[in-house]
Amino acid sequence: MLYIEHLFLWAVLYSFLGWVYESILVSIQERRPVNRGFLNGPLCPIYGAGAVLAIVVLTPLRNIPAAPVVMFLLGALGASALEYATSWTMERIFHARWWDYSHFRFNINGRICLIGAIVFGVFGIIIVDVAQPWVERWTAMIPMPAFHILAAVLALACLVDFIVTVVGFIGFHERLGEFTRLLERGKERMADRIDLGGALQQYTDAAADRLQTYRDAATGKVRRLSENLPDMPVPVPVTRLYGRLLGALSYQQRRMLRSFPRMTSPEYGDLIRKLREKLVRK
Structure with a gap:
């Protein structure tokens, strides 16, 4: 049980570091501040899960022959598999694709790409050889009662955040369908x-x-x-509808549009793009 608590605490830490990395990277790419992350809090859980996976799998390999090469390859493959599975699962649940690497060369279905795999492979080595020894020394300094309390509080906070996020985002796909039908009726009236x-x-x-x-x-x-x-082009009165449509979205749904600039949908990709453009300009 204590080891599980350690893994969880490390996952939270690396999730926060992943959130910092993603927020800076995407903010530079978008040329605007982007609060990256699926949760409301400053966490990117996929980074925490990937880091813990690297710690568990790669740490025993540190002393084998050609360890850096093996660790790099396993880190790249493992993280890419995790990212692909996460993308596929979230798309099946929420009917939306949260990131898309189709604009990168050597990608697989837009879910993972070669450059991302290389970055994750390097991160795996850095985590195991550089960061994790320091993190373990830091966590060992926390008194055991405080350690248990910290783990429990963070677990509860993450659970509440996850529930609030999912409940607030549910219905996004259906709402997009309603918006599409509304816009089509608006275009028909203008055409008449x-x-x-x-x-x-x-x-x-x-x-x-x-x-x-x-x-x-x-x-x-x-x-x-x-x-x-x-x-x-959509007539001006119909264009104004996008502002009203944004107002009909929940806070979580609008936050996701801001946080994931490449979030799209097989059915409503164009509508998502226009709503995001309207939201960013506000």
């Missing part, structure tokens, strides 16, 4: 206001000797207008 007959009349009222020519031109124009209508 377009006076196609007026466009035709503009040409048929021309000089009598060129009536047929203008009529043919008008017919072609109306046809092209009808064909291109679905691809036309």
Whole structure:
């Protein structure tokens, strides 16, 4: 039980360090402050899980021949497998993909990529050979009663945070479906206001000797207008709907849009992108 408490406390610490790393990295990429992380608190649990996995698996290999190479390869493969499984599971549960590496070369389904695997492999060596010995000395200095209390308080805080996050985000996919139907109705109403007959009349009222020519031109124009209508820019009144749609999202749903700039959905990716752009500009 004591070892489990140690692993949990180490996981929390590395989750915090992962949150710092991710927040700085993504903030630089997005050129705006980004509070990265699935939870409300300053934690990225996937980093804590990956670090604990590295500690358990890689530490016994520190003294074998070619240890750095073996540790690097196992760290890269293990972390990539964890990241892929996490991405797949979260997409199945929430119907959204939280990160996407499709813009990187040598990626697998956009869930993992080569550069990420290399970084994780290096991190695995740093954690086991550099960070973890110091962390173990630090945790050994905590009096046992305080250690148990700290572990219990952090476990309770993480559990509450997880529940609040999940409950607040549930229904995001369904809400996007409602938004899509609302926007489609708005576009249909705007399309009905377009006076196609007026466009035709503009040409048929021309000089009598060129009536047929203008009529043919008008017919072609109306046809092209009808064909291109679905691809036309969203009218201003419909654009304003995005602000109202954001107001209908929960705090957790809006937070996820900010925290994960590449979060997307197989069904509503374009809508998520437009909502995020509107949210970031506010």
